[in-house]
Amino acid sequence: MRFQRRAAAIGLIAASALLLGACGSDDNAGGGGVSAAPGVTCGGKPDLRSSGSSAQNNAMTRFVTTYQQTCQGQTLNYTPSGSGAGRNEFLGGQTDFAGSDSALKQGDETNRAQQRCASPAWNLPLVFGPVAIAYNLPGVTDLALDGTTAARIFNGQITTWNDPAIAALNPGKTLPAAPIVVNFRSDESGTTENFQKYLVAASNNAYAKPASQTFNGGVGAGARGSQGVADATRNTPNSISYVEASFAQRANLGIAQVINSGGGQPVALTTQSVAAAINNVQISGQGNDLTLNLDSLYKTSAPGAYPIALATYEIVCSNYADDQTATAVRAFLQTALSPNAQQALPDAGYVPLPDQFKQRVTTAVNAIQ
Known part of the structure; x- marks a missing residue:
């Protein structure tokens, strides 16, 4: 093509499967070719609910498929209602976590998150396109x-x-x-x-x-x-x-x-080249809140790093009031980080998380209580 x-001079043929899941759900591809993920601790609430960013919708389709195959009898219903709606529905307690193109805003949103969770909320960047x-x-x-x-x-x-x-x-x-x-x-x-x-x-x-x-x-x-x-x-x-x-x-x-x-x-x-930029992005959040300094992505000076990518967060409670919800949210996100789920992302046009960055997200996910 x-x-x-x-x-081709910089290796795009090797990435010819690279397609990006549509911001706005223009591409509604299914989760074909996704298999069960090893190393996930299943359990907890059987029917999670989440909503938010449409940019990550096709990735979520694949994650849900892997989750259902890995944790029999458990599922997630994800509604691509838009980032603002997703944050508001999570803050209002209508969903178990949110998908958002931007992290929670300091002030009103973080205060509402503290009230909703009875603990700090964490912004976990999971999907890049x-x-x-x-x-x-x-x-x-x-x-x-x-x-x-x-x-x-x-x-x-x-x-x-x-x-x-x-x-x-x-x-x-x-x-x-x-x-x-x-x-x-x-x-x-x-x-x-x-x-x-x-x-x-x-x-x-x-x-x-x-x-x-x-x-x-x-x-x-x-x-x-x-x-x-x-x-x-x-x-x-x-x-x-x-x-x-x-x-x-x-x-x-x-x-x-x-x-x-x-x-x-x-x-x-x-x-x-996108993975090279992700690996060099700076984190402005503290501890397991992995809010990104996106200027460090857009202004990257790393050799061979392509600087234009959209990042979407999963916004979660660090400590859920309900242990069953915490267990299921943790299991779903562990599934999304598993090799099987990550390897399915290029077919939907996303970039698998590079190992160094994925380890930071994995540490945060495993700390959800």
């Missing part, structure tokens, strides 16, 4: 961008493909003197928020826009959902967008290599 050829800068540029088979140049494209400061800033990052390539068409998500989206957070963090203040679930670049054409922006970019020559990697791949779009904050060589989007 063109997607593979553009990144890469976001592609996808483009349709006839005659250009590979493209390199850095954070500053991407920010200036997506806020309308750079308007033509042969702009000197783009040309400087792509020596020896013939770039057309054509207007750049920006495609963005017209609906609210965690992908939009995370991509704009990347632009803010990695652009040396070139993207002077708020990072929210609404695209604030002030330029381009909107399309609904991940499939919508992928289709719009595929059908529009000289266009560019941001979208989960699976949609860029299926639309046969180019995926820009990204020069991270360390400078150096452009980095292709692969399972390995």
Whole structure:
């Protein structure tokens, strides 16, 4: 595929199965090929309930399949109602844990969590999915961008493909003197928020826009959902967008290599390059609260690290009032961290947790009481 050829020099063929579960549940793939997980201590509440991030929905489908196969008679009902709804339902005691594209906010949310749990709540980053800068540029088979140049494209400061800033990052390539068409998500989206957070963090203040679930670049054409922006970019020559990697791949779009904050060589989007960024992300939470400093992901300078990824948390009580719930939540998350469940993630387009990072999450999960 063109997607593979553009990144073959940095090993994308080895990651050709890389597809990202849709933020917004555009891809509802099932849990085929997932088997039971060893080393999980089953028991407790038979029917867990959770809700929240739609970005992790396809990963949760696979985790639930493995959980049911590993812990006979136990299941989890996960509702992809959105991160805000998931946090509110957990804080209101309607669910046993939440899935969220962002950690609990200090202040009101952490105070409500303390009241709901009668203990601190922990934010456990469990699912990561890469976001592609996808483009349709006839005659250009590979493209390199850095954070500053991407920010200036997506806020309308750079308007033509042969702009000197783009040309400087792509020596020896013939770039057309054509207007750049920006495609963005017209609906609210965690992908939009995370991509704009990347632009803010990695652009040396070139993207002077708020990072929210609404695209604030002030330029381009909107399309609904991940499939919508992928289709719009595929059908529009000289266009560019941001979208989960699976949609860029299926639309046969180019995926820009990204020069991270360390400078150096452009980095292709692969399972390995995203894992390198995850391994170097800093944790701002204390103890087993693994809240991430996402700027350290977006601004990574690690060689070979691809810096644009969406992280979703499972928000849990550190000490549940009900031992049966604690046992089942712990078992489910142990299942999700098991090799069998993690190995199923690339088929849904997520990145398995690298070993070093997974150990931190495993320690926290095992400490749930």
